Amino acid sequence: xxxxxxxxxxxxxxxxxxxxxxxxxxxxxxxxxxxxxxxxxxxxxxxxxxxxxxxxxxxxxxxxxxxxxxxxxxxxxxxxxxxxxxxxxxxxxxxxxxxxxxxxxxxx
Amino acid sequence: xxxxxxxxxxxxxxxxxxxxxxxxxxxxxxxxxxxxxxxxxxxxxxxxxxxxxxxxxxxxxxxxxxxxxxxxxxxxxxxxxxxxxxxxxxxxxxxxxxxxxxxxxxxxxxxxxxxxxx
Numbered sequence: 001x002x003x004x005x006x007x008x009x010x011x012x013x014x015x016x017x018x019x020x021x022x023x024x025x026x027x028x029x030x031x032x033x034x035x036x037x038x039x040x041x042x043x044x045x046x047x048x049x050x051x052x053x054x055x056x057x058x059x060x061x062x063x064x065x066x067x068x069x070x071x072x073x074x075x076x077x078x079x080x081x082x083x084x085x086x087x088x089x090x091x092x093x094x095x096x097x098x099x100x101x102x103x104x105x106x107x108x
Numbered sequence: 109x110x111x112x113x114x115x116x117x118x119x120x121x122x123x124x125x126x127x128x129x130x131x132x133x134x135x136x137x138x139x140x141x142x143x144x145x146x147x148x149x150x151x152x153x154x155x156x157x158x159x160x161x162x163x164x165x166x167x168x169x170x171x172x173x174x175x176x177x178x179x180x181x182x183x184x185x186x187x188x189x190x191x192x193x194x195x196x197x198x199x200x201x202x203x204x205x206x207x208x209x210x211x212x213x214x215x216x217x218x219x220x221x222x223x224x225x226x
Contacts, residue, residue, distance in 0.1 A: 043216035091211020097155035
């Protein structure tokens, strides 16, 4: 499984919406599709698991959706602290864990 | 409070060995799968290893298979990554993580930098 994320970088104004894409090279189970946020100098933070379930403490403005090969992370009403790199990840087989290359979200 | 603290990183020469430790607190690792993930400087996340709850099953990425070994000591609430025959391309920040629901990693350590250079 290879995960491709687009765009590579997105620049969005505060209060606007950002839509991040994660595409799998073959059909995958959405149950095992996860999203993380990583800010500079910090460890990744779990945002969304099972494609659409928010992790504990994650604000409602973060939402996930998708199925088969196309998955989306939407950040509605962007806030300055949302500036980060966002990674999708799949748990499956060969390799067992795969990360996408990431999408950088810049706040204008 | 859940915490993962990595230690053991540093500067080594190609071909040398190093062992990373990840001490957990706030939870009992015997109830969780545990992971190692690395991040080369300025690049993305790369999975390295995974251990099941009792350490009877571990898997490794092809890039480290035969050189790296993940293990755990549940009595010490600590996981390890033994790294042998280190290469320049192994240079990265190494994170340990706790396995969460459906193949996710729900808590991450702060990372430990390993630099392999002559």
